[in-house]
Amino acid sequence: MVLPSGRGLSVVDVPGHERFVRTMVAGASGIDLFLLCVAADDGVMPQTREHLAVLRGLGVAAGVVAITKTDLTDAAPAAEETRALLPDVELVAVSVMTGAGLDELTGALERAARAAPLRLFSDGSPRLHVDRSFTLRGIGTVVTGTLWSGSLGRGDSVTILPSGREARVRSVQVHDVAVERAESGQRVALNLATIGWREVSRGDVVVSDAAAAAPTYLLDARLELEQGEGPLRRGTRVQVHHGTREAPARVVPLEGEELHAGVADYAQIRLEAPLMAVPGDRLVLRQVAPPDTLGGGIVIDASPRKHGPGRAIAERLDAMARGEPRPRGEPRPPKSPPNRRPPASPVPAPLGPAALRIAAMLRDDGAEPRAHGDLAAALTLAPADLRRELTALEGAGEVARAGRNLHFHSEPLSALRSRAVALCQDEGSVTVARLRDELGTSRRYAHALLELLDAEKVTVRRGDLHVLRRNA
Numbered sequence: 001m002v003l004p005s006g007r008g009l010s011v012v013d014v015p016g017h018e019r020f021v022r023t024m025v026a027g028a029s030g031i032d033l034f035l036l037c038v039a040a041d042d043g044v045m046p047q048t049r050e051h052l053a054v055l056r057g058l059g060v061a062a063g064v065v066a067i068t069k070t071d072l073t074d075a076a077p078a079a080e081e082t083r084a085l086l087p088d089v090e091l092v093a094v095s096v097m098t099g100a101g102l103d104e105l106t107g108a109l110e111r112a113a114r115a116a117p118l119r120l121f122s123d124g125s126p127r128l129h130v131d132r133s134f135t136l137r138g139i140g141t142v143v144t145g146t147l148w149s150g151s152l153g154r155g156d157s158v159t160i161l162p163s164g165r166e167a168r169v170r171s172v173q174v175h176d177v178a179v180e181r182a183e184s185g186q187r188v189a190l191n192l193a194t195i196g197w198r199e200v201s202r203g204d205v206v207v208s209d210a211a212a213a214a215p216t217y218l219l220d221a222r223l224e225l226e227q228g229e230g231p232l233r234r235g236t237r238v239q240v241h242h243g244t245r246e247a248p249a250r251v252v253p254l255e256g257e258e259l260h261a262g263v264a265d266y267a268q269i270r271l272e273a274p275l276m277a278v279p280g281d282r283l284v285l286r287q288v289a290p291p292d293t294l295g296g297g298i299v300i301d302a303s304p305r306k307h308g309p310g311r312a313i314a315e316r317l318d319a320m321a322r323g324e325p326r327p328r329g330e331p332r333p334p335k336s337p338p339n340r341r342p343p344a345s346p347v348p349a350p351l352g353p354a355a356l357r358i359a360a361m362l363r364d365d366g367a368e369p370r371a372h373g374d375l376a377a378a379l380t381l382a383p384a385d386l387r388r389e390l391t392a393l394e395g396a397g398e399v400a401r402a403g404r405n406l407h408f409h410s411e412p413l414s415a416l417r418s419r420a421v422a423l424c425q426d427e428g429s430v431t432v433a434r435l436r437d438e439l440g441t442s443r444r445y446a447h448a449l450l451e452l453l454d455a456e457k458v459t460v461r462r463g464d465l466h467v468l469r470r471n472a
Contacts, residue, residue: 012028026131032060037068038066040070044085057296059298064089090112126208128146128152143190160200162205167193171191174189215275224295241286242281242282248272249269252267254268255309280298358390369407372390402451431465
């Protein structure tokens with residue numbers, strides 16, 4: 001969208017339905033300002049409030065509200081309701097049918113863009129968070145995403161994280177226009193040479209310096225819960241969203257045993273799958289089930305040791321938050337008192353090429369993963385080798401076993417889990433047949449999914465019914 005001043009805005013349209021908030025989080029990562037649409041005939045909806053919670057977690061405060069469908073009804077009630085949530089944001093009443101207010105909306109976006117802290121031409125090592133990977137005939141592998149920092153141009157050598165595969169940028173486009181170099185803040189398409197499109201997935205990160213954003217299983221961050229959420233106790237399992245990637249994790253508060261709403265406290269996030277974060281990046285925390293947004297935070301240390309709370313830890317993080325380098329020889333955390341459970345197992349080793357191929361295939365399979373025999377045949381792997389690689393993927397949190405010979409990839413599984421939980425909430429319980437119809441899949445996959453949810457203690461079986469465990 002080109003504004004009257006000549007400034008160009010890249011618009012990322014994100015889904016509004018509450019079942020697709022995780023997709024909205026991925027789409028909103030990397031944005032500088034928002035355009036929130038509230039229909040005059042609907043007013044503020046539950047997903048509107050959750051989208052605002054996500055924006056707060058991402059630290060995006062600048063934006064404009066469009067009150068739409070004003071040709072159908074008076075905009076005042078919806079505007080008043082929205083103003084209570086966003087008192088400092090400009091509201092514009094518009095109608096696409098009549099064209100009323102569209103020029104005013106363009107002016108409001110111009111003012112918001114002028115005032116917002118934009119990342120355009122920001123310094124730093126190039127980082128592009130991938131949201132799509134595909135192939136075009138005669139062109140080859142293409143990946144798209146938002147360039148968070150730095151610039152990328154034709155001929156640059158890049159690394160794909162977390163796999164570590166290397167590639168070369170053959171050409172660059174910004175909104176279907178070929179450019180020599182793309183700058184931070186732009187929506188970018190990269191044509192990559194020497195790498196297949198299946199070797200790059202949504203959630204991967206394209207960098208020029210692999211050390212600048214190395215995969216990590218530990219993050220020290222300052223977190224703040226939304227009002228009405230919490231407290232978040234030590235060891236609570238959450239879903240952490242960063243860029244276009246998400247990973248399950250355990251939260252360990254570093255300034256007490258709990259995190260409380262409205263208070264920014266330090267915590268260590270112990271991830272079950274790697275994220276590629278750097279200090280200053282924003283995170284969004286969501287519940288595993290039901291998938292509600294809990295809050296957000298900012299990364300302080302992207303490569304900490306595993307530790308617990310302590311005054312020295314808080315002082316170190318305070319110093320790093322002020323921009324001071326990590327102190328040398330920082331004190332070791334106190335030993336765990338007796339009768340504490342043993343420490344968690346060490347960080348898993350990096351996944352090998354075979355495991356990454358399996359993960360990519362299961363991600364592409366989505367809601368209907370192929371059985372172990374079909375996987376082994378497609379990848380020309382011996383059954384024993386397949387079992388070993390699947391075990392490694394389970395340990396890394398990339399896949400979850402369902403039934404005797406099925407594994408779901410974590411990304412489609414998260415969406416399936418959300419839909420099953422939503423169905424249980426709406427109808428009180430769910431059967432295999434009902435879930436099969438809801439997902440449009442076969443009984444085999446619906447049964448495997450419910451077995452997995454029972455094993456995860458999300459649901460519990462009562463005869464032919466499966467109900468949410470907290471309601472059982």
